[in-house]
Amino acid sequence: xxxxxxxxxxxxxxxxxxxxxxxxxxxxxxxxxxxxxxxxxxxxxxxxxxxxxxxxxxxxxxxxxxxxxxxxxxxxxxxxxxxxxxxxxxxxxxxxxxxxxxxxxxxxxxxxxxxxxxxxxxxxxxxxxxxxxxxxxxxxxxxxxxxxxxxxxxxxxxxxxxxxxxxxxxx
Numbered sequence: 218x219x220x221x222x223x224x225x226x227x228x229x230x231x232x233x234x235x236x237x238x239x240x241x242x243x244x245x246x247x248x249x250x251x252x253x254x255x256x257x258x259x260x261x262x263x264x265x266x267x268x269x270x271x272x273x274x275x276x277x278x279x280x281x282x283x284x285x286x287x288x289x290x291x292x293x294x295x296x297x298x299x300x301x302x303x304x305x306x307x308x309x310x311x312x313x314x315x316x317x318x319x320x321x322x323x324x325x326x327x328x329x330x331x332x333x334x335x336x337x338x339x340x341x342x343x344x345x346x347x348x349x350x351x352x353x354x355x356x357x358x359x360x361x362x363x364x365x366x367x368x369x370x371x372x373x374x375x376x377x378x379x380x381x382x383x384x385x386x387x388x
Contacts, residue, residue, distance in 0.1 A: 335374055
């Protein structure tokens with residue numbers, strides 16, 4: 218890929234995916250400044266990859282993979298705060314200010330809380346699919362599994378999530 222073509226694809230990817238990568242890192246880290254830093258670091262690493270003469274087939278999947286690896290590195294350094302603490306300290310609202318439906322916000326927060334009750338692997342798969350709105354094919358690329366494995370894991374995670382919800386209702 219030529220320099221100009223790589224630069225054009227990179228700039229288009231930044232314009233298209235920077236907000237999503239930020240939300241992805243922010244939801245997982247709970248620290249606005251760290252999320253900004255990791256978003257920038259994600260794009261810097263991708264740029265360095267491109268100017269190193271390599272090409273990227275699927276920018277979105279590649280960006281989420283790089284961001285996820287940076288998040289893993291960061292969480293190894295420091296424990297993340299809970300969603301409630303993020304909301305209290307920084308006013309974090311993962312569904313955005315353009316959603317005026319208070320009931321929808323409460324339901325979203327409740328759902329995220331239940332998702333966090335799952336194991337980390339299942340949690341990530343569900344967040345990629347239903348929060349980041351990634352298709353199964355891209356999730357498979359990010360986590361290095363086949364689409365079939367991701368589909369099965371999603372199905373099982375949803376089944377387990379339904380059990381958790383039912384258990385909470387019966388308490």
